[in-house]
Amino acid sequence: MATNTENIFTFIDTFAATNNEGLYLESVIDACNRWLSGEQLPQLTATVSKEEIRRGIQLAVLKGMKQQVQSHHQMTPDAIGMLIGHFAAKLVQEESVTLLDPAAGTGNLLFTVMNSIGDNVSAFSVEIDELLVRLSAVSADLMEQPVHFFVQDALRPLMIDPVDMVVCDLPVGYYPDDENAVNFEMMAEEGHAFSHHLFIEQSMNHLKDGGYGIYLVPATLFESDQSDILHKYLKKNAVIRAVIQLPDSLFKNAVHEKSIMIVQKPSEQIVGKRDVLLTKVPNLSSKQAMSAFLQRFDEWVEE
Ligand code: SAM
Numbered sequence: 571m572a573t574n575t576e577n578i579f580t581f582i583d584t585f586a587a588t589n590n591e592g593l594y595l596e597s598v599i600d601a602c603n604r605w606l607s608g609e610q611l612p613q614l615t616a617t618v619s620k621e622e623i624r625r626g627i628q629l630a631v632l633k634g635m636k637q638q639v640q641s642h643h644q645m646t647p648d649a650i651g652m653l654i655g656h657f658a659a660k661l662v663q664e665e666s667v668t669l670l671d672p673a674a675g676t677g678n679l680l681f682t683v684m685n686s687i688g689d690n691v692s693a694f695s696v697e698i699d700e701l702l703v704r705l706s707a708v709s710a711d712l713m714e715q716p717v718h719f720f721v722q723d724a725l726r727p728l729m730i731d732p733v734d735m736v737v738c739d740l741p742v743g744y745y746p747d748d749e750n751a752v753n754f755e756m757m758a759e760e761g762h763a764f765s766h767h768l769f770i771e772q773s774m775n776h777l778k779d780g781g782y783g784i785y786l787v788p789a790t791l792f793e794s795d796q797s798d799i800l801h802k803y804l805k806k807n808a809v810i811r812a813v814i815q816l817p818d819s820l821f822k823n824a825v826h827e828k829s830i831m832i833v834q835k836p837s838e839q840i841v842g843k844r845d846v847l848l849t850k851v852p853n854l855s856s857k858q859a860m861s862a863f864l865q866r867f868d869e870w871v872e873e
Contacts, residue, residue, distance in 0.1 A: 578626025581612030655686030677706030779837035
């Protein structure tokens, strides 16, 4: 018998195949809206979970992303999302948690983290691409996840109260809007600033004292020609908690290799504690090595 995830994918894909005049991703949104209104429904068991809904929609979005123009909006791969979800769930300190993803794309990473944390979590999602915001908004409604959506340049002022945790697969490259970039400490002395630097700064400004930022960053983050600006900023405004290298097998090309950086916004209680966890995620296909790695991470959090 097909699983709920497979049935959701088949429902969306069949709808897209019979309504193929527009973009595939538009059909994904239409299919989800019909499901939401009860007009047309996938075959589901009564116990369908938020994760099954996320995965079913994600399969359709992956197919849509391969077919059309959204190639520059890479969805965060599930393996990385699950890891970040695990880290986030372990680091959460409050009973009820607020999250921010300032570059939320399809929402896949944000929803994975929300589903990992469980109940009592709400989020703010910012994304510049309107199609992706419509897609993530209907997905959130289907999962009944409370998320506020903002369609805007996340590096412009954000009307968002400070949150407990930031998660973000950072957009990497130069930020072309120098006029706006001069408002940031990490503006480059010459030429454009790096948008991944500015996203760290912007999101740290929206984090509560003691809150965590979990960022997917280029593996070469601390080796660029602007890394001294980043070092200076982090030393003053953050406590780096961990830098976790991801296995190269996850990336087609060494240039695209990523790490996960966990930082904490200083507060009176944590000032002075500065030991950094530097580690490498083992090959994801080795179950034993992975579970030993996650256990070591959990022990580190406990400490
Ligand atoms: N985590 C996302 C997911 O699972 O779909 C993928 C994030 S993708 C690596 C980065 C996203 O940042 C893209 O969707 C892109 O449109 C968005 N982005 C880039 N610059 C932005 C800006 N200045 N303001 C808001 N969003 C931006």
